Amino acid sequence: MNIVVLVKQVPDTWAERKLNEGDKTLDRASVDVVMNEIDEYAVEEALRIKEAQGGEVTILTMGPERAVETIRKALSMGADKAVHLSDEALKGSDAVQTSYALGKVLETLEYDLVIVGSEATDSRMATMGALLSERLGQPQLTGARKVTAEGGTVTIERQTDDGYAVVEASTPAIISVMEKINEPRYPSFKGIMAAKSKPLTTLSVGDAGVDEGQVGLAAAPSQVVEFSNKPPRQAGQIVKDEGDGGTKIAEYLASQKFV
């Protein structure tokens, strides 16, 4: 079973994240970056399938030069090789454009499964799997908490509010996973060493056959028009207990619709 895992580098979820004043894109340069958390689960799931059935795991990332650090992490966890789509022309691409570019690369790869995370923590569109499914004409199974792949069929358990649904598709297929699916491993020291010599292909838009005119901020079908910072935290409200403290707290909670 050959698997491509889509891995995105995102600003550290715990860091303060900002948009650039000028072009209103995410400031990716001045913050610590990490692998999008749910993508670690995607990598782990791919590795488990590979360990059980054989095959190869390929990491695909679109992102700036420094996204290599995140790719290395996925390789040191145990993925076999990686493709890094990296080009200034891609900067500011929106979800539709990103799916176009990633789709172009996927067309050149051989796979039975594409595994994506359910959502990226920076932009939270939660649409990449669906967009790729549409572009590639391949079925999509979302929100998997368990994956079984056999022969030409892949079956998942999809988490629902009150249980789970079993959904099945023929391969090649696209799957998005959620946190319940597994516990991602740490890279091992040997894995880190081995990662350095694993094949990593870097593609420009030209290499990938992506039309430069269709990607990037200027051509984006959706534009961030305006944004404002989160309002500063309000000072707390102090309730003085003059025998009626309980009532006042209850009133406050009710006014905030907590009770």
Added chain:
Amino acid sequence: MRPVVRSLPTPEAEALLELTRDLVEHEVLPRAGEMESRSEFPRELFRTLGKAGLLGLAYPEQDGGGGQPYEVYLQVLEELGRGWAGLAVGVSVHTLSCFPLAQWGSDEQRERWLPDLLGGELLGAYCLSEAASGSDAAALTTRAVRDGDDYVVDGAKAWVTHGGHADFYNLMVRTGGPGPAGISCLFADKHTPGLLPQPPEKKMGMRSSPTATILLEGARVPADRLIAAEGEGFRIAMSALDGGRLGIAAVAVGVAQAALELSVSYAKERKQFGKAIASFQGVEFMLADMATQIEAARALYLTAARLKDAGRPYGPQASMAKLFATDTAMKVTTDAIQVLGGAGFVEDFAAERYFREAKVMQIFEGTNQVQRLVVGRSLTRG
């Protein structure tokens, strides 16, 4: 505080230290305080470290180890010690426990057992001390008598770290006459019939690291588990300890570093007389002295490690490093409590825990008096 500034020999060592800090941050620190106060042994965490490759770092790659020089392995231990002394001592003791087989075992023995020992699934123990022979280890009395294809072992090994949890035990036993020349080393499996771990000691610190007596009642250890030859046991035990002492030195520096970091952050936050207490010279100088001693202790263990890595004699330097680093840890953790004032004396902060952990480091793997003895002899009898 910024992470410790280190000069590491290779990019792979940088990557290893980064992995270690990541593990400490996400797997070690969140558990240490709680499990320590419950005296709970973190067996699963050792597996996590094992899978990450941290349980065989100092051994050759062809044996399944990480192929790292001591200089690098010790700095990994220091970072682990900064997170959790009990865990780091466990890694050090495990590493020490692999030494007899790795260094002195026959090719056949090494092929049979070493990959599992270094691979991270198994945990080891090293049994030298007895109730009546601590500093005078060569006076041990546990006896092993050859009977057919087995040794039959009777006696009791005291103070065994990982006792009751280990998968294998290095037993220093008497097969010959009195003194060091009568001692041999047996590599015993935990399932050895008659090898009976006793309930763990109740300790003042490092409670998550189990310490227990191992009773040996007619324990039958197959004779093919004798390491090297009869009579070599004491030499094996002492050579293992040279490396082990450096491990303790590194862990002690880690504990001191943790105490310093806590002190600095507390002193910058805590206000008295309208100012952060860090702005009082009396406090700031205390912090400066703590940091200076830690850096000196680190430099000392690294000097000894580099000698070892270069294949040169390093015994006295290892003793100096163990002595100085553990005395430093004791002093720094004492001062950390002082910096925190009342808060240093209660369990809400880790200062009192660091202090209790530092104390035992002046005692095990050769008391600091014994280290002075080693250093002194190297000066006057060399």
